[in-house]
Amino acid sequence: MNKTLIVLGTQWGDEGKGKITHFLSDRADYVVRFQGGDNAGHTIRFQNKTHKLHLLPSGVFNPETKNILGNGMVINPKKFLEEIDSLKEEYHNNVFISDRAHVLFDYHRLLDGLNEEKLGAGKIGTTKRGIGPAYADKAARTGIRFADFIAPHFPKLFSKTLSEVSQRLASHGLEIDGAALMEEYLGVAERIKPFVIDSVGELNEALASGKKILFEGAQGTLLDIDFGTYPYVTSSNCSAGGAATGSGIAPNKISEVLGVVKAYGTRVGEGAFVTEIKDGIAECIREKGNEYGTSTGRPRRIGWFDGVAVSYSRMVSGLTGLAVTLLDVLSGLETVKICTAYELRGKIIHTIPASIRDFEDCKPLYEELPGWMEDISQAKSFSDLPANAQNYIERIEKITGVPVVMISVGPDQTQTIMRKNIF
Numbered sequence: 001m002n003k004t005l006i007v008l009g010t011q012w013g014d015e016g017k018g019k020i021t022h023f024l025s026d027r028a029d030y031v032v033r034f035q036g037g038d039n040a041g042h043t044i045r046f047q048n049k050t051h052k053l054h055l056l057p058s059g060v061f062n063p064e065t066k067n068i069l070g071n072g073m074v075i076n077p078k079k080f081l082e083e084i085d086s087l088k089e090e091y092h093n094n095v096f097i098s099d100r101a102h103v104l105f106d107y108h109r110l111l112d113g114l115n116e117e118k119l120g121a122g123k124i125g126t127t128k129r130g131i132g133p134a135y136a137d138k139a140a141r142t143g144i145r146f147a148d149f150i151a152p153h154f155p156k157l158f159s160k161t162l163s164e165v166s167q168r169l170a171s172h173g174l175e176i177d178g179a180a181l182m183e184e185y186l187g188v189a190e191r192i193k194p195f196v197i198d199s200v201g202e203l204n205e206a207l208a209s210g211k212k213i214l215f216e217g218a219q220g221t222l223l224d225i226d227f228g229t230y231p232y233v234t235s236s237n238c239s240a241g242g243a244a245t246g247s248g249i250a251p252n253k254i255s256e257v258l259g260v261v262k263a264y265g266t267r268v269g270e271g272a273f274v275t276e277i278k279d280g281i282a283e284c285i286r287e288k289g290n291e292y293g294t295s296t297g298r299p300r301r302i303g304w305f306d307g308v309a310v311s312y313s314r315m316v317s318g319l320t321g322l323a324v325t326l327l328d329v330l331s332g333l334e335t336v337k338i339c340t341a342y343e344l345r346g347k348i349i350h351t352i353p354a355s356i357r358d359f360e361d362c363k364p365l366y367e368e369l370p371g372w373m374e375d376i377s378q379a380k381s382f383s384d385l386p387a388n389a390q391n392y393i394e395r396i397e398k399i400t401g402v403p404v405v406m407i408s409v410g411p412d413q414t415q416t417i418m419r420k421n422i423f
């Protein structure tokens with residue numbers, strides 16, 4: 001059986017990665033988040049309780065599994081402690097932060113809000129969690145890693161940072177109280193210290209000794225900073241490559257990539273959405289699927305299944321299997337549609353164009369399939385599904401070229417059909 005598996009989003013996020021990761025996590029020795037920060041919102045349901053996670057990996061509810069916030073993440077330490085404190089103590093002992101991960105400070109959130117304000121109508125629609133500014137500092141080499149956050153030299157380093165940040169904020173007419181921030185963050189660092197480890201060393205040793213590692217993506221391929229619908233993207237690599245750079249496990253050690261895909265499409269925030277549904281069906285799917293953001297509560301935009309986007313995701317992430325989620329939400333529709341190609345100014349294309357102007361001009365070409373009326377939320381195997389639902393899954397496999405190895409028919413852990421054991 002495979003020792004490593006990446007679970008990642010193949011659309012615009014919120015595909016149900018948290019549910020799938022939690023489902024598989026009892027088979028893993030480690031679950032590693034490799035990118036993003038608390039812009040993520042992962043909802044997990046088991047034993048009649050719903051849990052919402054933002055920073056903590058979705059294996060946290062398994063006492064036997066170690067959960068690592070990897071080096072590729074930008075982590076708000078205050079939010080991390082809040083999330084830890086909100087969980088029962090039995091879930092705390094197995095969470096660790098990479099010493100190479102970057103600290104996301106309050107001023108990053110402030111700057112995120114200011115950047116969005118400045119963009120006005122052209123805003124990205126970020127979660128305002130400070131993600132872009134924190135990654136910008138990392139790339140500019142002005143960020144602070146957790147190794148330095150918890151070290152005795154942190155005050156000196158942070159003073160320098162604070163004086164630069166004060167200047168930046170002064171240009172917006174804002175002031176920060178440097179002394180108060182210093183004191184507050186020294187306290188936070190003290191509490192964070194026991195969680196910080198050399199994750200790169202530990203993960204590589206674990207793999208060498210035969211342990212199993214599950215990599216948990218946040219966001220989705222179309223929000224990837226390189227492969228997504230730039231500039232309407234997040235600031236990290238949510239596709240498979242990010243699992244290697246964001247954990248320190250070499251790419252040739254990772255072979256399986258499970259793409260999580262909603263049976264339809266959703267998007268939160270701005271940016272073109274080729275298969276967006278503009279009529280009452282969108283409202284119907286939104287209510288049935290409870291399509292409101294886990295982090296921000298914003299209503300999610302709804303669309304038909306975009307086969308072009310998911311095929312593109314297969315290409316850039318080397319997907320070896322798909323987990324189709326929220327299939328139950330489509331019950332009750334006369335017909336369902338799958339987008340199989342785009343028309344761009346009279347030309348048929350099968351990929352995501354690099355320029356956002358081109359992407360905005362793409363029109364969907366659909367295949368229509370008969371829907372199904374039955375409630376499928378209690379289905380336990382593929383053969384329990386109505387013929388038209390089976391047919392829909394088989395069309396997804398054919399169009400994307402990836403086998404559907406898991407199907408989710410409800411938010412609960414028990415509402416999961418496993419077609420092939422992949423991990």
Ligand code: GDP
Pocket residue numbers: 009013014015016017018019040041042043044045288289290294325326327328329408409410411412
């Ligand atoms: P993530 O960000 O990819 O982890 O996804 P979210 O948790 O943000 O959004 C997925 C939503 O769908 C959550 O509210 C889940 O509880 C819910 N969910 C996951 N799988 C299913 C499913 O198969 N059916 C239904 N009805 N809801 C699901």
Ligand code: IMO
Pocket residue numbers: 009012013014015039040041042124125126127128129130131132217218219220223232233234235268269270294
């Ligand atoms: P999970 O992990 C859906 C979107 C935002 C915005 C863009 C940039 O739950 O799937 P950011 O705050 O990252 O700078 O925002 O990305 N976005 C998400 N959309 N699910 C997420 O995470 C998202 N994280 C960010 O709405 O369009």
Ligand code: MG
Pocket residue numbers: 013014015040041042043294
């Ligand atoms: Mg989410």
